[in-house]
Amino acid sequence: MFALAGALRPGLCLPWGARQVLDIGCGTGVFALLLAGRGVDVVGVDPARASVDSPGQTGQCDLARRAWEAWTREHSYRVTQIPGTGSVESWVQLIDVSRPLVSFRWTYIFAADGQVLTSDSTLRFRERDEVETDLVARGYVVRDVRDAPDRPGREFVFLTQRPDLGVQDTQAVDES
Template sequence: MADECFGHPRLAAIYDPLDPDRSDLDAYVRMVEEFEARRVLDIGCGTGVLALLLADRGIDVVGMDPAEASLDVARSKPGSGRVRWICGEAAALPALQADLVTMTANVAQEIVDPASWQQTLQRSREALRPGGLLIFETRDPARRAWEGWKRESSYAVTDIPGVGSVESWLQVTDVRLPLVTFRSTYVFAADGQVLTSDSTLRFRERQEIEADLLAQGFAIHDVRDAPDRPGREFVFLARRPVAHSV
């Protein structure tokens, strides 16, 4: 089930204006170019920012997300007709023979249930062509990012055309490692409505993720730094091996 910040229509509609700097996606665009990928599956595509960036470059893109409200926003954007949008979770992943499967931002960490995580990896592997890559990022638990998720450091007021002023902030509500739960609060000045969204992220150690990937038949191609967040995240590149005939 999608968090309210993605699944509630009013919150999905303001997701992009509240987070306009998506320079974190530049690294994914570069990796698509690096590996000469022509077909990409973007799991947890949200409002479709990466999917549309790639489609604008002539890439065949499938964007998948469990939040219909976020996909509605994606479908409303220019060029959205060039992307195939699928509402669903891992069990609904199609067999695509994709060159690349991506999970950007918090997507991998939002899959907190171990069985669902294993299923996502398994279905991602099945969606790839032999030799294709799964690429995703996850925060390094040792950096304890959640300690900075406080109202005083995250509070912002954003003026959004057609919506008005929106106050927003984060606050951690529970830490039981490897799980961290936090609440996002939104206050709409236009009518005073207050909406909240509770999210839980799973902070996995590097060795745990590598073991999970190997267990699902991947080969570890590389583990990189996130260029815009050096030393804070792992970017995993896992390859579906090419079967060799005997």
């Protein structure tokens, strides 16, 4: 696992009182950066180094119920201008759907030198009750489940508490 951490304006907290957040499966860190921008101490963890190393404008940010149906070049093609790098073409293509696993490939073409990079990934889409059951089995009390503020209707945020630690954590999980 690789981690992306950030903290801005210490002392501010989220409405539910959390001052520290662990964003598991952070992808490119869009949710983590949103929280850090609000002054929350954030650690984002993702098993894909390429996601964590990304500058944040590409990656797994549009995951939703059956999102993979739009994972085609036609639906995902974009050109991004990256300072110091130039334009980068990118798109995602579906490789395989074997629920709960969905495999896909991101392709990036750098205009400056024509270099082509690909990144293959597989995501596991879990149901809300499955995530809640896992959290409870690991000693967490689920206090609330909300929409992710940066992806309403497409991703859950689980507000949990470990009674033995007295610390609130959040975990964003894509809906399936």
